[in-house]
Amino acid sequence: MYQYEYxxxxxxxxxxLFAMYQQQLQVLLIKRADAPFVGKWALPGGFVDMDETxxxxxxxxxxxxxxLTKVFLEQLYTFGAVNRDPRDRVVSxxxxxxxxxxxxxxxxxxxxxxxxxxxxxKIPKKLAFDHKQILKVAIERMRGKxxxxxxxxxxxxxxxxxxxxxxxxxxxxxxxxxxxxxxxKILRMGLLDPLEEREKSASGRPAQLYKFNRxxxxxxxxxxxxxxx
Amino acid sequence: MYQYEYxxxxxxxxxxLFAMYQQQLQVLLIKRADAPFVGKWALPGGFVDMDETxxxxxxxxxxxxxxLTKVFLEQLYTFGAVNRDPRDRVVSxxxxxxxxxxxxxxxxxxxxxxxxxxxxxKIPKKLAFDHKQILKVAIERMRGKxxxxxxxxxxxxxxxxxxxxxxxxxxxxxxxxxxxxxxxKILRMGLLDPLEEREKSASGRPAQLYKFNRxxxxxxxxxxxxxxx
DNA sequence: TGTTTAAGTGTATTTTGTACACTAATTCAT
DNA sequence: ATGAATTAGTGTACAAAATACACTTAAACA
Numbered sequence: 343m344y345q346y347e348y349x350x351x352x353x354x355x356x357x358x359l360f361a362m363y364q365q366q367l368q369v370l371l372i373k374r375a376d377a378p379f380v381g382k383w384a385l386p387g388g389f390v391d392m393d394e395t396x397x398x399x400x401x402x403x404x405x406x407x408x409x410l411t412k413v414f415l416e417q418l419y420t421f422g423a424v425n426r427d428p429r430d431r432v433v434s435x436x437x438x439x440x441x442x443x444x445x446x447x448x449x450x451x452x453x454x455x456x457x458x459x460x461x462x463x464k465i466p467k468k469l470a471f472d473h474k475q476i477l478k479v480a481i482e483r484m485r486g487k488x489x490x491x492x493x494x495x496x497x498x499x500x501x502x503x504x505x506x507x508x509x510x511x512x513x514x515x516x517x518x519x520x521x522x523x524x525x526x527k528i529l530r531m532g533l534l535d536p537l538e539e540r541e542k543s544a545s546g547r548p549a550q551l552y553k554f555n556r557x558x559x560x561x562x563x564x565x566x567x568x569x570x571x
Numbered sequence: 572m573y574q575y576e577y578x579x580x581x582x583x584x585x586x587x588l589f590a591m592y593q594q595q596l597q598v599l600l601i602k603r604a605d606a607p608f609v610g611k612w613a614l615p616g617g618f619v620d621m622d623e624t625x626x627x628x629x630x631x632x633x634x635x636x637x638x639l640t641k642v643f644l645e646q647l648y649t650f651g652a653v654n655r656d657p658r659d660r661v662v663s664x665x666x667x668x669x670x671x672x673x674x675x676x677x678x679x680x681x682x683x684x685x686x687x688x689x690x691x692x693k694i695p696k697k698l699a700f701d702h703k704q705i706l707k708v709a710i711e712r713m714r715g716k717x718x719x720x721x722x723x724x725x726x727x728x729x730x731x732x733x734x735x736x737x738x739x740x741x742x743x744x745x746x747x748x749x750x751x752x753x754x755x756k757i758l759r760m761g762l763l764d765p766l767e768e769r770e771k772s773a774s775g776r777p778a779q780l781y782k783f784n785r786x787x788x789x790x791x792x793x794x795x796x797x798x799x800x
Numbered sequence: 801t802g803t804t805t806a807a808g809t810g811t812a813t814t815t816t817g818t819a820c821a822c823t824a825a826t827t828c829a830t
Numbered sequence: 831a832t833g834a835a836t837t838a839g840t841g842t843a844c845a846a847a848a849t850a851c852a853c854t855t856a857a858a859c860a
Binding site for chain 3: 831832833834835836837838839840841842843844845846847848849850851852853854855856857858859860
């Protein structure tokens with residue numbers, strides 16, 4: 343038992359883990375094994391330990407529940423509504439994470455009875471806690487961020503085609519982009535290196551593969567360059 | 572005394588309160604009356620109560636320490652380094668607040684032995700806790716936000732001149748802008764209503780006063796308009 | 801070999817960004 | 831009353847970027 347002079351909220355982290363799969367933006371949810379909200383879908387997350395930073399807690403929980411390490415992860419927002427957890431006052435630092443499903447395989451962990459990818463537009467109407475609201479903030483952040491930060495490359499395979507990249511922007515922004523103008527704009531920045539390889543496609547002309555040149559991006563950024571789509 | 576099965580960090584809020592005064596970006600700091608860091612300058616802030624949201628806590632603390640209400644306030648980042656408070660594990664949700672000093676008068680409150688405005692570039696080298704780091708994140712957010720959100724109007728008087736507005740952008744972005752191009756761009760948006768009045772100036776030609784048309788901004792924003800400087 | 805599929809390419813027009821220097825309205829000192 | 835000092839206010843030419851738009855190319859497969 344731990345005693346304090348004043349009452350304290352419990353502190354947790356939650357993670358909105360996005361992936362791009364088959365032209366769909368997806369989110370990983372976990373079926374709750376315990377009360378409250380048993381059987382409901384929820385974001386991966388858990389309690390912050392006393393000897394770890396918040397970032398560490400988020401990474402640890404993500405690893406425990408999915409096996410994933412080394413993902414792109416940043417703070418989203420801290421949710422502190424008084425009754426967001428029916429048992430107790432719980433404040434949660436929500437996070438925003440990105441992976442590509444081709445490089446990372448999910449292993450269902452011990453805490454979770456089940457982990458499953460949902461297409462963003464097919465997420466169950468009711469989620470545990472205020473997780474629906476957290477998802478809303480996450481997608482807003484995503485839409486805002488995508489325009490001026492090169493986060494798409496976290497979600498795509500290392501080697502990708504311009505069509506895949508365009509499709510990512512179209513999916514997240516939820517509108518169509520002109521193919522020629524998109525290519526002109528993205529290639530003009532000089533951040534994509536064409537590879538020797540071409541895609542082995544099921545049908546149609548094989549596409550040129552590119553990779554994102556992060557070194558060059560970091561360098562340009564130091565010189566005041568602003569990525570923008 | 573309050574007992575919990577697992578240990579919990581204490582939860583606080585801190586507020587970076589910005590103002591624009593005499594062409595200078597300023598921040599309000601409070602001289603600490605109690606340990607730890609007695610006598611050091613610190614951000615206003617304090618503990619989150621069990622029956623209030625985080626936003627409420629930030630507003631309450633700001634009011635207690637400065638008398639200010641109805642300020643522009645939003646979450647900045649949650650700081651959770653393990654040893655950021657030497658006494659105990661304390662996690663702090665930092666906030667970002669904007670006022671204009673002409674409309675709001677500071678009253679030094681009970682918690683604080685002293686509250687003082689500092690020019691942003693003349694802040695003491697050492698502040699209490701990790702508040703220097705919080706300020707660094709705050710100014711970065713400010714520089715990022717200013718470009719695509721009309722936050723300058725929170726810091727300027729309700730009636731302002733285009734020179735004042737330009738000066739604000741120049742101060743925060745720390746570079747000079749072309750007067751004619753700046754005016755063209757900002758007026759083209761149609762968000763500034765010219766007033767009948769002119770400024771009574773100490774010297775030089777009196778300037779046209781404008782006010783920000785928030786109603787129109789909200790309306791345009793719903794139609795997908797993006798403010799950008 | 802021709803049908804299907806997706807990749808890849810250029811140009812003209814409009815819009816926006818940028819660089820740049822003088823005139824206008826007021827105060828203040830003499 | 832006059833001119834010196836101070837700040838506000840204005841337009842245009844050129845460059846760069848955004849936008850709209852349709853056909854050709856390379857492969858797979860029947």
